[in-house]
Amino acid sequence: MRLKKKHLAAVAVATAGAGALAAVPFAAADNNGNGPTRSYEITIENTSEGQPFTPPVVATHRGRNAIFKVGRPASEGVKQIAENGNPSALLAQLGANPRVSDVYEGSAPLVPGALPGSATFDDSVTFTIEADRGHRRLSWQSMLICTNDGFTGLNSLRLPRGIGHTTVASTQGYDAGTEANTEDFGDIVPPCQGLSGVTGDPGTGESDPALATNFRISHHPGITGRRDLLTDVHGFTNPVAKVTVTRVS
Numbered sequence: 001m002r003l004k005k006k007h008l009a010a011v012a013v014a015t016a017g018a019g020a021l022a023a024v025p026f027a028a029a030d031n032n033g034n035g036p037t038r039s040y041e042i043t044i045e046n047t048s049e050g051q052p053f054t055p056p057v058v059a060t061h062r063g064r065n066a067i068f069k070v071g072r073p074a075s076e077g078v079k080q081i082a083e084n085g086n087p088s089a090l091l092a093q094l095g096a097n098p099r100v101s102d103v104y105e106g107s108a109p110l111v112p113g114a115l116p117g118s119a120t121f122d123d124s125v126t127f128t129i130e131a132d133r134g135h136r137r138l139s140w141q142s143m144l145i146c147t148n149d150g151f152t153g154l155n156s157l158r159l160p161r162g163i164g165h166t167t168v169a170s171t172q173g174y175d176a177g178t179e180a181n182t183e184d185f186g187d188i189v190p191p192c193q194g195l196s197g198v199t200g201d202p203g204t205g206e207s208d209p210a211l212a213t214n215f216r217i218s219h220h221p222g223i224t225g226r227r228d229l230l231t232d233v234h235g236f237t238n239p240v241a242k243v244t245v246t247r248v249s
Contacts, residue, residue, distance in 0.1 A: 017195045037101075039249040040159060045124035046110040048240040049235050051173070052195040053119055053142035053152065054085040055106030060131035060138055063099045064156045067139040070217050074176040077215070081141050082149040082176035084205045084213070085189045088143065101135035109145065109195065115233075117195030128248070131159060138245060140171075145206070146192040146234040148211070149179040150220045152241050159245060167248040170239035173222070179207065179214030183229040187211060192234075200228045 022072070040060075046053050059066050068078050077090030087105060094100045104127055111117040129138075137156040145151035152171045160167045175181070185193060190203035219238075225231040 004014055005059045005208045006131065036133050036137050038159075038247060039128055039129055039130050040138075041246045041248050042104070042138070043124055043126045044142075045168075045242045045244075046109065046112050046240070047242050048112050048144075048173075048236040049114050050196070051144045051146055051150075051236045051240060052088070052112070052115060052121075053110040053241070054081065054109070054129040054145060054190070055108055056080065056104070056125065056140050056142045056153075057090055057094075057106075057131060058104040058127075058138065058140040059094050059100050060102045060159070061097070061100045061156075062070065062135045062137065064137065064157040065099065065139075065152065065154065066094065067138065067141050068174070068217055070174065071153055072221070073214075073216055074178050078141060078151070079149070079207075081143050081185060082151040082174075083121055083143075083179050083207050085143045086193070086205065099135075102130045106142075108141070111195055112235045115195055116197035121195075140243070142241075143189070144173055144220070144236070144240070145189060146196055146229060147220070147223075148181045148183070149174075149176040150174065151176060152223060155247055157243070157245070160195055160247045163247050163249060166244060168245075169243045171243060172238045173215050173220035173236060173240050174218040175218050176214075177188045178213060180213055181221070181224075182211065183224065183227040185228040188229075196233055198228070198230060198233055221229060222243065 076091040080086040111121040141153035185200040
């Protein structure tokens with residue numbers, strides 16, 4: 001689903017942790033008539049072995065750090081995706097940002113072929129996104145579903161300039177620094193169990209204040225196997241995703 005800021009005032013988004021629909025206000029910015037727009041075909045491929053991703057939230061924008069930056073505290077939007085798979089706060093954050101041109105929200109998780117969930121869901125998605133003149137950056141976030149507060153994404157990738165030109169990037173696994181990495185199913189969003197084929201205590205789509213931490217975004221330390229998560233199922237090494245961006249018009 002592509003969400004053009006200048007045309008939409010509200011959007012319904014799926015909450016990965018609870019599976020509910022919620023109406024989220026979306027700012028009706030017009031970017032001051034900076035057209036004409038440029039179009040880009042984006043493919044995001046999950047190349048990890050054991051980590052399904054939540055549906056991606058992707059934005060074109062001008063300036064840097066529209067979504068996250070390693071070494072800085074996570075915004076509420078980044079936190080909610082990283083902990084709960086809930087894109088509502090990030091979509092509202094992007095909608096209120098006058099530097100953002102266009103936003104795409106995926107409709108399904110991206111599941112690597114090694115996991116049982118790949119029988120239902122693909123490991124990649126291809127879509128088109130637009131960018132107004134002067135908006136030369138692309139950013140993206142998806143939760144690493146089988147983690148406490150892990151995610152992957154792009155921070156201000158430079159868009160290719162010429163029509164037909166392509167940029168390819170690999171992405172890392174990051175830790176939002178907002179929740180302790182207990183690796184306990186009781187503290188992890190429920191879709192992890194069904195997508196990975198390993199079951200245990202019911203999960204949760206809500207943050208637990210008792211697990212809250214106040215660290216900065218960093219590279220994820222990986223899965224240790226200390227509790228319910230298994231290194232040979234849920235483990236991952238970097239890079240975890242491949243992103244291909246081609247300018248089409």
